[in-house]
Amino acid sequence: MTTKKMKKPKSSDFKEFLLQRLEDPLTAAAYLTASFEEGDETFLLAVKDVAEAAGGIAPLAKATKLNREGLYDMLSKKGNPRLSSLSAIIDVLGLKLEFTPKPHPAKAA
Numbered sequence: 001m002t003t004k005k006m007k008k009p010k011s012s013d014f015k016e017f018l019l020q021r022l023e024d025p026l027t028a029a030a031y032l033t034a035s036f037e038e039g040d041e042t043f044l045l046a047v048k049d050v051a052e053a054a055g056g057i058a059p060l061a062k063a064t065k066l067n068r069e070g071l072y073d074m075l076s077k078k079g080n081p082r083l084s085s086l087s088a089i090i091d092v093l094g095l096k097l098e099f100t101p102k103p104h105p106a107k108a109a
Contacts, residue, residue, distance in 0.1 A: 022053035029095055041077045047089060048075035054093055064088040 022028045028050045035046035051060045057075075061068035066085060074081040081089075090097060 018049060019053040022050050025094055028053065028093070032095065044075050044079045044081070045077065047086075047093075050093055050095075051075065051089065060089065060092060063092045 022031060032043070032046050032050060036043045048057070051057055054060065057071055058068055060066075061071045064071070064085070066074075066088065071089075073079060074085060087097070
């Protein structure tokens with residue numbers, strides 16, 4: 001019996017798959033919501049993914065009137081965007097921020 005060596009999937013293949021899926025606004029919204037719950041760094045990188053799926057950082061910078069290099073910095077692991085910048089980005093991406101109350105933990109009996 002011979003076994004074929006399976007090819008390792010390229011990470012770029014996954015990135016392409018992810019960006020294709022993020023073209024759908026419902027998928028993008030769910031992705032951002034889940035990433036926000038993971039923390040700031042994860043959320044900012046997710047916003048960058050959604051921006052890339054929507055056409056790229058350069059068109060986003062033009063539409064938001066933000067500096068392209070500054071936008072890359074904002075959406076990096078060390079990014080610290082102003083709320084006004086983040087709101088502009090989310091708006092141009094065709095999404096909106098929503099808040100819901102956290103579920104209360106069950107009280108011990």
